[in-house]
Amino acid sequence: MEVGRLNLKNPIMLASGILGSHVGSLNRIAKQAGAVVTKSVGLEGREGYKNPCIVTWECGILNAVGLSSPPAKDFARELRSFNKTCPLIVSLFGSNPEEFVELVKIFDFADGFELNLSCPHAKGLGLEVGRDFDLVYEIIRKVKGKTNKPVFAKVSANLDYVELAKVCESAKADGIVAINTVRGMAIDIVSKRPVLSNVSGGVSGKAIKPIALKCVWDIYEEVNIPVIGCGGISNWKDVVEFALAGAKAVQVGSAFYHSYDVIGNILEGLNSYLRINGLRFEDLVGLAHRR
């Protein structure tokens, strides 16, 4: 199936930053996934924030890993042993068009790119770049000028994502990934301090599913390029819901907390649902918008 010029094995992809730092885990997940997205990488290595950088609670996960990743050149070397059992999408972060262009050159072997315009807890990166629509336009234009691989823009629910999606479309992005984690925090009532070393973090998992679904719905109404849904997806019913809202594919992250095989399990359920109803996945996309 094709999504924004990318040939997916199936509609369920691995989301960026989940088990995406080493080729060992990517190779394992690639056997089941429609495509895998790596951990976001920049030109220079980043330590990330100190532990605790992840906590769970009843409704999901809160993290401030802080875009910890090795320098691009080291990560590229690691990714050379990717097993190619599905497309490899490299997620990139940077603060200006030149950095993104440089990164695209380093990862010229990737099948596609995802631009991180949405990480809510890294100074001068992610969401802080995504907030500057002119800058986003420049970044996408320059990246598109440098590569003919598909380029996806990952957006945040913490800003005017519909406007941003339109900017991405006008800059010729191949698709929109919605959404990244939503800003949040937790306070420990015994020590009476914020739990995360970075104080503020990003919420993922079940808690954000309705938020992500609404973003997909809104973006689908306003742009013509494909939307890839992400946020709180943990079973095949969630996937059907996102497809009905307009997602041509989805990404799964936090649900790896429950099982390493979560994508395989989702696919099994999804395929039986499609078979019983005599549908193709494509038939579901945007169906709930009919009036």
Added chain:
Amino acid sequence: MFCLRVRRVVRHSEKVSTLILEREVPSKPGQFLMVNVIGYEEIPLSLSSPNSITVKAVGETTKALVKFKGGEILGIRGPFGKSFTPSNRALIIAGGIGIAPLRYLYHWLNAEVTVFYGARSRDELVFLEEFEDVHVSTDDGSYGFKGNVVQLLKRSNVNFDCFDRIYCCGPPVMLKSLYELLKKNDALKKSEFSIERFMRCGIGLCGSCVLENGLRVCREGPVFRGDELTPVFERSLYKSHEDR
């Protein structure tokens, strides 16, 4: 996350302490906690009994922990990870602070257990008096055999066929030579290694503890069957974990 008070501290030596927690954590030997030392960092530590952790001072956070006096509060996530599995005739091989999870295992096993235990010097040998059938080595010869524990095993001509499980935990160099010894003796399949990797989330998401074969130390480990670790000990295709 929850909080536990440290009830009492046993200071074994300048560098090693056991922190006894106010209550037991439902767990099995080999499992670990993510311990948030408020004001410092959150770090992975194995349980050395259902209600204790045993820490060696190596950096800022562990140095602070070792100096605890009792009464302090710790933030706890866990227990996480896979535990050791039971057996009837057991051989325990420990190096240094690797004794922590194996000491929990020793008391949990309902079995005849032989212990081989190596440390740098006499004052780093902890819990020694708790083991009945124990063979000791120290690097400096201040107690027992002078040398490392793998040399002691070889020297003692241990017959690995006598045991139905071999449990190992210790520093990476020790585990590597132990892996080779057990492989030569065709005993990898019945051996269990507890290994360490840098950890952040402890719940299988962040990917920082992933091994060359894709297994996660925090979820599929930290206890692995010896033969699952072939890609770790026999391929230096990837950087060693210290510089990851």
